Amino acid sequence: MQLDHDPACKVAFPVIDLHGGRALLSDNSQRRSQVASEIVAAGKEFGFFQVVSHGVGDDAVQAFRAAAAAFFALPAEEKQPYCSYDMSKRFRLATSTSYDGGETRYWRDYVKFSCYPASDDNIRSWPSKPAEFAPRLVEYCEAVQELAQTLLGLVAEGLGLDSGFFAGEHSSGDTNMSINYYPPCPDPAVTMGLPAHCDRYLLTLLTQADVAGLQARYGGRWLLVCPVPGAFVVNFGHQMEFITNGLLACVEHRAVTNSSTVRMSVATHVQPTDGCLIKPAPELVDEATHPAKYREFLFSEFLEAYDAADASREDALEPFKTHHD
Numbered sequence: 001m002q003l004d005h006d007p008a009c010k011v012a013f014p015v016i017d018l019h020g021g022r023a024l025l026s027d028n029s030q031r032r033s034q035v036a037s038e039i040v041a042a043g044k045e046f047g048f049f050q051v052v053s054h055g056v057g058d059d060a061v062q063a064f065r066a067a068a069a070a071f072f073a074l075p076a077e078e079k080q081p082y083c084s085y086d087m088s089k090r091f092r093l094a095t096s097t098s099y100d101g102g103e104t105r106y107w108r109d110y111v112k113f114s115c116y117p118a119s120d121d122n123i124r125s126w127p128s129k130p131a132e133f134a135p136r137l138v139e140y141c142e143a144v145q146e147l148a149q150t151l152l153g154l155v156a157e158g159l160g161l162d163s164g165f166f167a168g169e170h171s172s173g174d175t176n177m178s179i180n181y182y183p184p185c186p187d188p189a190v191t192m193g194l195p196a197h198c199d200r201y202l203l204t205l206l207t208q209a210d211v212a213g214l215q216a217r218y219g220g221r222w223l224l225v226c227p228v229p230g231a232f233v234v235n236f237g238h239q240m241e242f243i244t245n246g247l248l249a250c251v252e253h254r255a256v257t258n259s260s261t262v263r264m265s266v267a268t269h270v271q272p273t274d275g276c277l278i279k280p281a282p283e284l285v286d287e288a289t290h291p292a293k294y295r296e297f298l299f300s301e302f303l304e305a306y307d308a309a310d311a312s313r314e315d316a317l318e319p320f321k322t323h324h325d
């Protein structure tokens with residue numbers, strides 16, 4: 001198993017300056033349209049990019065990451081009540097670390113939960129310890145949600161759609177968070193952190209602080225998404241690929257482990273409402289030149305197919321293709 005990225009590869013994922021995020025961008029329409037085209041160009045070429053000067057305060061990022069790390073550091077008996085493999089649980093802690101000696105081994109503990117909005121149901125499901133977890137989560141998610149909407153507006157404009165195109169049902173399902181915790185691993189050469197997959201949602205915003213480990217597919221190989229101080233890594237989920245008729249593809253990615261340092265990634269997944277009708281945007285379809293590659297379906301239908309596809313990008317897309325391409 002070859003886990004390392006190719007050090008001879010000189011390609012790097014683009015780093016895009018958002019000039020302070022929503023407020024600053026809205027004051028300058030020329031700058032806004034330039035950033036929108038940079039985002040769409042990066043999305044078409046790579047499906048992965050990083051944003052800096054994005055308007056989410058470093059304090060909010062650091063404070064939430066510290067609270068999340070403190071959760072993982074709790075004694076096992078305090079975390080035990082959250083431990084579950086029942087996917088319907090609103091907040092659950094699980095591990096994919098196995099000692100069974102199977103072919104590929106994984107080395108990751110994680111929590112998955114609904115992080116936004118701060119509805120009563122969501123708040124009730126969050127851990128009460130450490131005490132800073134819930135308040136720091138609310139702060140972090142409000143800021144990240146605003147950044148997500150800014151990015152979605154820019155993506156829409158860059159594609160020639162109305163800037164509010166993604167603002168309604170496409171992005172107003174409860175936002176999901178995965179906090180992935182990778183302890184130092186005795187043998188990274190034979191152990192993956194997280195298997196290759198595409199995100200099932202619309203848009204993912206991820207922080208990985210300064211520990212490398214995330215790799216994404218580019219040109220048939222795995223390319224490291226190098227940590228950039230203060231940056232959010234942005235990538236598109238399957239829904240963006242459907243809605244843009246394949247223009248902004250979801251790209252496979254995975255995480256590798258290392259033997260010396262704990263790595264923690266915080267992935268925020270913006271998603272449609274369950275009942276949202278997903279279909280290629282009519283503005284991006286032309287029966288003669290760009291026929292619709294995907295049929296219409298409800299987002300809930302996709303979620304079932306995704307689980308059945310077991311992390312295979314092609315198997316997840318297949319039931320929704322029109323076979324025009």
Ligand SMILES: O=C(O)CCC(=O)C(=O)O
Nearest residue numbers: 178180214254255265267
């Ligand atoms: O740990 C990472 O950097 C990858 C996380 C990820 O891809 C996910 O949670 O969907």
Ligand SMILES: [Fe+2]
Nearest residue numbers: 197198199253
């Ligand atoms: Fe992912």
